[in-house]
Amino acid sequence: xxxxxxxxxxIDYVNSAPHLGHAYEKVLADFFARHQQSLGSDVLFLTGVDxxxxxxxxxxxxxxxxxxxxxxxxxxxxxxxxxSLGVKASHFVRTTDAHHKTIVREWLQRLHDKGEIFFQEYExxxxxxxxxxVTEKDKVDGQWPExxxxxxxTKEPNYYFRLEPYRQRLLKHLEENPEFVVPTFRRKxxxxxxxxxxxxxxxxxxxxxxxxxxxxxxxxxxxTYVWFDALVNYxxxxxxxxxxxxxxxxxxxxxxxxxPAHGVYWPIMLFALDQALPKHLLVHGFWTNSGAKISKSDAxxxxxxxxxxxxxGPDVLRYFVLREMVLGQDADFxxxxxxxxxxxxxxxxxxxLVQRTLSMIGRYRDGKIPSxxxxxxxxxxxxxxxxxxxxxxxxxxxxxxxxxxxxxxWNLVARANEYVEETAPxxxxxxxTQAKRLDAVLxxxxxxxxRLSVLIEAALPFTAKKIRAQLQLPLGPVKLEEALFGNSLHxxxxxxxxxxxxxxxxxxxxxx
RNA sequence: GCCAGGGUAGCUCAGCGGUAGAGCAGGGGACUCAUAAGCCCUUGGUCGGGGGUUCGAUUCCCCCCUCUGGCACCA
Numbered sequence: 001x002x003x004x005x006x007x008x009x010x011i012d013y014v015n016s017a018p019h020l021g022h023a024y025e026k027v028l029a030d031f032f033a034r035h036q037q038s039l040g041s042d043v044l045f046l047t048g049v050d051x052x053x054x055x056x057x058x059x060x061x062x063x064x065x066x067x068x069x070x071x072x073x074x075x076x077x078x079x080x081x082x083x084s085l086g087v088k089a090s091h092f093v094r095t096t097d098a099h100h101k102t103i104v105r106e107w108l109q110r111l112h113d114k115g116e117i118f119f120q121e122y123e124x125x126x127x128x129x130x131x132x133x134v135t136e137k138d139k140v141d142g143q144w145p146e147x148x149x150x151x152x153x154t155k156e157p158n159y160y161f162r163l164e165p166y167r168q169r170l171l172k173h174l175e176e177n178p179e180f181v182v183p184t185f186r187r188k189x190x191x192x193x194x195x196x197x198x199x200x201x202x203x204x205x206x207x208x209x210x211x212x213x214x215x216x217x218x219x220x221x222x223x224t225y226v227w228f229d230a231l232v233n234y235x236x237x238x239x240x241x242x243x244x245x246x247x248x249x250x251x252x253x254x255x256x257x258x259x260p261a262h263g264v265y266w267p268i269m270l271f272a273l274d275q276a277l278p279k280h281l282l283v284h285g286f287w288t289n290s291g292a293k294i295s296k297s298d299a300x301x302x303x304x305x306x307x308x309x310x311x312x313g314p315d316v317l318r319y320f321v322l323r324e325m326v327l328g329q330d331a332d333f334x335x336x337x338x339x340x341x342x343x344x345x346x347x348x349x350x351x352x353l354v355q356r357t358l359s360m361i362g363r364y365r366d367g368k369i370p371s372x373x374x375x376x377x378x379x380x381x382x383x384x385x386x387x388x389x390x391x392x393x394x395x396x397x398x399x400x401x402x403x404x405x406x407x408x409x410w411n412l413v414a415r416a417n418e419y420v421e422e423t424a425p426x427x428x429x430x431x432x433t434q435a436k437r438l439d440a441v442l443x444x445x446x447x448x449x450x451r452l453s454v455l456i457e458a459a460l461p462f463t464a465k466k467i468r469a470q471l472q473l474p475l476g477p478v479k480l481e482e483a484l485f486g487n488s489l490h491x492x493x494x495x496x497x498x499x500x501x502x503x504x505x506x507x508x509x510x511x512x
Numbered sequence: 513g514c515c516a517g518g519g520u521a522g523c524u525c526a527g528c529g530g531u532a533g534a535g536c537a538g539g540g541g542a543c544u545c546a547u548a549a550g551c552c553c554u555u556g557g558u559c560g561g562g563g564g565u566u567c568g569a570u571u572c573c574c575c576c577c578u579c580u581g582g583c584a585c586c587a
Contacts, residue, residue, distance in 0.1 A: 010587065021587035053585090185516055189582055192515050196583090226585055254587040261585080286587075293580095294587090324524090329517085330580075332524080340536060348549055356546035363545075407535095421551040426544065503547055 005041040006245035007032055008234050010253045010262075011048045011093055014074035015055040018081045020287050020303035020333060021254065021294065024321045028284060028402070029252050030087040031322060034458035035397050038480040044245040046237050047082065048093025049075045050230045052223075054132075054205075057212035067212045071096055081305065086314045086461055090240065093233045103236040104229055105217040107273060108203075111161065112218050116272045117203065121157040128152065156206065159216065161228075163198035166268040170194060173267065179280060181263065182400055183328035186255065186283040190263040201265060203228045231266050235275070247276035258283050282400055285330040287321075303333055315460040316342055316501070322402040322459050347501040349413050350452070354467055356420060357445040358497035364429045369446045370439035371490035377440055380423055383415045384444045390483045393455060402459070409455045416448045446471070446489050454483040463500060470495050 009029045012022050026047055033045040051071040060070035075094055082089065094100070111117050124133045127148035133156075134148055144151045171194050174180055174187065181187035204222040205213065213223025238246050253262050258281065267277050287294055287303065294301045308317050320341050325331035361369060377385075389412045396405035425445075428438040453467035457478050465475045472495050 012587065013585095016586080019587080023587090025587050055586095186582090189516055193583060195515095255581075256586065259582065259584095284587080285581090326525085337524080337536090343547095344536075347547060352546055352549050354546095356550075358546095360545050417550055418552095420545070421543080424543085424545085426546095429545085497546090499547060501547075503549090 003041060004044065004245050005033075005036040005250075006044045006238065006248045007036075007046070007250040007252065008248055009047040009251075010257060011050040011095065011230060011233055012078055013050045013053075013055070014071055014078070015053075015059055017074075017302075018078050018305070019294065020289075020305050020321075022078070023081060023085060023305040023317065024287065024325070025252055025254065025284060026082055026087045027085055027318050027321055028327070030085070030089075031318070031402055031458050032250060032252075032397070033088070034461060035480075038454075038457055038478060040479060043090070044238070044240060045089045046091055046093055046234065047087065047089045048091070048233065048237075049078050049095070050233075051075065051094055051096045052213045052229050053226060054210050054212070057210065060212075068096060084306065084309045084314060085318065091237050093237050095229055095233055097236070100233060100236040101214050104214050104224060104232045107232055107235075107269075108224060108228065109217040111269075111272055114272065117159050117161050118200075119157060120160055120200075121155055122202070123153070123155045125151050126154045126156070156209075158202050158206075159204040159219070159222065160200040161203050161269075161272075163201055163264065163268050166271045167194055167198050169271055170264070170267055173277065177277075180277070181258070181281050181283065183283065186258055186328065190259055193259045193264065198260075198264065201227070227261055227265050228269075231261065231269060234278075248278040250280050250282055251278045252282045252284065255283050255285055283328060285325065285328055287325070288330060288332045290334040291332055308338065312342060313462065315463045316346060319346060319406070319460055323406045324403070326403055327400050342501060343503065345410060347503060349410065349417065350456075350463075351500040353413055353416050353420075354449055354452075354470070354500060355497050357416075357442075357449050358470055358494060360425055360429075361442050361446060361494060362497065364425070364438060365442060367494050367496075369489045369492045369494060370442055371487075372436065372440035372443045376436045378437075380419065381440065381444050384412075384419055384448050385485050387484050389451075389455070390480065393483075394480065397458075406459060409452065412448070412452065412455070416445065416452075419448075420445070443487070443490065446492075446494070447485065447487065450489060451483045451485065454478050454480065466498070466500060470498060 007029055009025050012018065029045060029047060033043050036043045049071075051074075056070060057067055060067040063070060071094070075092075079092055082092070108117070122133070125135065125144075126132070127134050127144070128150050134144065134151060171191070174191060174194075178184075178187065181190055203224055204216055204219075205225045207215070207221050207223055210223055210225070213225065214229055216222045216224055234248060234251065235246065238244055238248075251262065262281055270277050289301050289303050292301055294303065305317055316338075320333075320338055323341060323345070324333075324337065361367060389408055392408040393405045396402070396408060419441075423441045425438055425441045428434040428441065449467060450471055450473065453464045453471070453473075457464040457476070457480075464478070468475050471489075472493060
């Protein structure tokens with residue numbers, strides 16, 4: 001047993017609909033979660049939604065419904081997306097959950113008791129229309145832009161959390177734990193952001209201005225604002241049946257929320273509360289849409305993952321995002337690239353390999369995987385008998401490089417396709433004196449298909465099960481060690497081949 | 513402005529001191545088990561520009577150009 005493994009994703013803000021970026025992060029987390037499960041770990045995997053705040057309050061108001069109802073509807077939408085992608089979290093976090101509210105209030109109270117939180121009057125410019133404070137920096141050509149409406153000077157007392165006292169400790173932590181932020185260049189950015197003294201963090205809003213939030217335990221006229229509510233979710237749900245999994249082994253976030261939220265506020269909150277820090281903050285990049293930046297304010301730029309899942313199935317989108325994006329970097333999404341991965345890697349390489357293997361076993365051996373002996377193994381079989389792929393795959397996943405892990409698997413797929421050409425079982429089948437050798441070749445191919453079904457389990461769980469179903473093997477759960485070469489299939493009867501990734505006659509047309 | 517990461521074949525990228533690689537796209541071939549699939553061969557690059565270090569630089573150093581991102585609550 002590898003023990004416990006706790007991982008989280010960022011929680012998504014329910015104010016806008018889920019898009020490809022949300023889908024990617026969840027698939028990524030699900031991939032690591034399934035991988036850890038296949039290693040025998042006891043996995044706690046959290047994902048969910050962030051439901052409080054001004055924008056949600058406003059959106060609900062605009063639709064004329066209660067904020068809670070708005071949240072229920074949007075949260076369901078995110079949950080449906082996760083489900084359609086095969087993202088199987090241990091728990092779907094909602095920040096409107098009563099338990100979460102209790103924990104947030106507990107933490108705030110403890111920090112308040114310790115003197116980490118203080119009350120202070122802030123005087124500044126306030127936009128009545130936007131219901132928010134604005135600064136000189138917001139001015140355009142010395143004037144407040146029209147969107148702010150009337151701007152007045154006003155005073156508002158709020159609660160603040162002190163960050164600066166912990167800056168040096170955070171820097172030290174980063175020095176001593178270079179793996180705290182992955183990839184390295186993000187760690188450097190964080191170090192850069194920590195060279196200047198940190199301003200106090202405003203953590204409250206008066207209820208008169210924002211009602212949709214968690215009330216402060218020491219002053220019920222205020223609610224807590226943004227990060228105190230959102231970040232604490234990782235702790236609120238870190239237990240299963242009384243067992244605490246803290247600290248997280250892996251926290252997956254987008255590059256936009258490393259600085260300052262997860263890279264500064266979060267560790268300092270944990271310092272202040274004497275809690276252990278997560279082992280890794282894994283920072284992923286963003287998707288572009290056919291080369292264009294994806295922006296929430298530009299509906300045209302958004303990529304909706306749902307139609308792709310509906311048309312191609314969850315594994316295709318999973319494979320695409322894991323294979324195409326170098327974790328940490330940005331990557332581009334386009335129908336053309338998607339089609340290339342689908343038709344090529346999945347259909348013609350993997351799908352066809354499974355198809356031709358099963359077909360030949362059906363045709364030449366009545367669907368029974370033949371047994372073979374050592375006398376009929378030849379050097380041609382060596383590549384398929386090697387376990388190097390498993391090691392290569394594992395190392396890539398350990399190094400947070402799913403694209404390389406998949407590349408390693410597809411190298412085996414390619415070798416297996418080459419093997420068919422090289423050993424030409426369809427020729428052996430015509431020569432009765434080669435029957436034993438044909439047994440060995442088909443045996444190796446069947447075993448390769450089986451191993452592939454294990455190797456792709458974390459990335460393409462549905463396809464993995466389809467392959468095992470065709471082999472008439474138990475569907476799972478599987479352990480990665482089952483991907484080692486063996487000969488358990490001798491004499492096993494398989495089912496009928498079924499096309500895994502059928503070709504689409506027509507290219508997807510615009511508007512359909 | 514400061515900081516970071518890029519600029520390498522038509523496209524996406526790897527290589528990072530010893531006269532350039534992969535996948536996809538393009539061209540050709542042999543085969544037929546298979547999703548008109550797979551396999552083999554192949555066209556294609558003065559490695560952003562300039563200077564320097566070196567016997568030798570795409571690879572190290574400096575300068576410049578250019579793109580992207582961070583320093584500000586959008587995965």
